[in-house]
Amino acid sequence: MASLNVGSLGEYLREQRRTAQLSLRQLADAAGVSNPYLSQIERGLRKPSAEVLQQVAKALRISAETLYVRAGILDAERERDEVETRAVILADPSLNERQKQVLLQIYESFRKENGTGTDKTAEEAGGDAEPSSSS
Numbered sequence: 001m002a003s004l005n006v007g008s009l010g011e012y013l014r015e016q017r018r019t020a021q022l023s024l025r026q027l028a029d030a031a032g033v034s035n036p037y038l039s040q041i042e043r044g045l046r047k048p049s050a051e052v053l054q055q056v057a058k059a060l061r062i063s064a065e066t067l068y069v070r071a072g073i074l075d076a077e078r079e080r081d082e083v084e085t086r087a088v089i090l091a092d093p094s095l096n097e098r099q100k101q102v103l104l105q106i107y108e109s110f111r112k113e114n115g116t117g118t119d120k121t122a123e124e125a126g127g128d129a130e131p132s133s134s135s
Contacts, residue, residue: 009070010044016060017042030059047071078116 017027024042028035032055040046041056048056050064050073057064068074089095089103 009047009067010042012070013056013060013067014042016062020060022060027056027059031055082111 017024020027022030024039025035028038031038031052033052037046038056041048041052048071050068050071053067053071053073054064057067065074085107086104089100089107092100095103
């Protein structure tokens with residue numbers, strides 16, 4: 001079974017648990033999960049669900065989002081959202097090819113400005129037409 005950042009998630013959880021001065025058993029009780037299951041998560045043997053991560057985050061009094069990112073859940077959702085957004089733009093029959101490419105370029109520039117963009121060009125995003133600099 002391939003794992004997404006599960007090792008680093010486990011190490012991070014162990015570090016947070018120790019910082020909070022909680023034993024494995026205390027955290028498991030507070031999070032409502034079994035002691036052996038939490039131990040497997042910390043050792044990188046299990047990938048917990050988002051719900052379990054939320055319970056553990058609450059018990060540790062840390063951000064659940066931080067754990068989602070560590071587990072690779074949040075990035076996967078953001079990437080899926082980006083792909084869906086691009087697909088919707090490219091599939092819109094009311095836009096011509098030039099408009100689609102310009103819109104994809106604007107979308108990507110906003111993503112870069114917000115620190116979430118990639119280095120994809122509009123052509124790599126699925127279009128064939130070369131965008132024009134004039135309107």
